[in-house]
Amino acid sequence: EVQLLEAGGGLVQPGGSMRVSCTVSGFSISDNYMSWVRQAPGKGLEWVAVIYSAGSTDFADSVKGRFTMSKDNSKNMLFLQMTDLRAEDSAHYYCASKYCSSGSCYFDHWGQGTLVIVSS
Amino acid sequence: SDVLTQPPSVSVAPGETATITCERDNIGAKSVHWYQQRPGQAPLLVISFDSDRPSGIPERFSGSNSGNTATLSISRVEAGDAADYYCQVWTFNSDHPGLFGTGTEVTVL
Numbered sequence: 001e002v003q004l005l006e007a008g009g010g011l012v013q014p015g016g017s018m019r020v021s022c023t024v025s026g027f028s029i030s031d032n033y034m035s036w037v038r039q040a041p042g043k044g045l046e047w048v049a050v051i052y053s054a055g056s057t058d059f060a061d062s063v064k065g066r067f068t069m070s071k072d073n074s075k076n077m078l079f080l081q082m083t084d085l086r087a088e089d090s091a092h093y094y095c096a097s098k099y100c101s102s103g104s105c106y107f108d109h110w111g112q113g114t115l116v117i118v119s120s
Numbered sequence: 121s122d123v124l125t126q127p128p129s130v131s132v133a134p135g136e137t138a139t140i141t142c143e144r145d146n147i148g149a150k151s152v153h154w155y156q157q158r159p160g161q162a163p164l165l166v167i168s169f170d171s172d173r174p175s176g177i178p179e180r181f182s183g184s185n186s187g188n189t190a191t192l193s194i195s196r197v198e199a200g201d202a203a204d205y206y207c208q209v210w211t212f213n214s215d216h217p218g219l220f221g222t223g224t225e226v227t228v229l
Contacts, residue, residue: 035218037163037218037220044204044206044220044221044222044223045155045157045163045206045208045220045223046220047216047217047218047219047220050217050218058217060216060218061215061216094162094163098210099168100210101169102151102169103151103212104150104151104153104169104209104210105210105218106153106165106168106169106208106210107153107155107163107165107208108165108174110162110163110164111162112161112162113162
């Protein structure tokens with residue numbers, strides 16, 4: 001059974017940093033593209049970041065230069081390091097696996113999310 | 121900026137058909153995927169590649185994509201279909217490869 005379990009959310013002050021993680025079971029992340037998607041309370045979904053199987057990354061413009069994404073294939077874990085956090089970064093952060101074919105990708109497995117609140 | 125525009129809300133009576141649109145210039149040239157999100161839950165893929173239904177998704181869910189509009193249709197709507205629905209596209213080698221629609225809340229009357 002595929003499971004994705006996020007951890008590490010909580011309250012952080014504006015300008016602060018936080019790292020959230022995602023532990024994956026049921027498949028190996030080393031061969032898959034993995035993403036973070038966030039959702040501010042009461043708002044829509046926003047794609048945040050992707051890490052490709054070779055380890056390269058891409059980010060949404062809203063977080064570029066502030067967030068980094070990494071993975072530990074041996075532990076089957078993903079990480080999202082967030083710095084210079086702003087109130088608008090407050091959201092549930094979901095990790096998700098991506099399936100890609102014919103030049104397009106969708107998110108086939110999702111975690112339950114971890115809530116990050118940026119507030120003084 | 122690049123936006124996938126959906127109607128904020130759609131209301132439908134039980135047994136009728138709900139139609140949710142996702143608009144963007146020439147979206148027909150992209151593959152569109154659709155997600156259902158019930159309150160307090162993670163999104164669930166209901167349609168991939170415009171019209172494919174993943175295993176376990178009822179046949180009542182169908183999709184199409186042409187021109188400037190992609191469409192998710194839910195026939196014979198049930199109370200359990202009440203949820204938010206999002207379209208999504210992916211564009212490699214783009215400044216913002218991952219893009220979700222603005223979301224549509226489906227209310228079952």
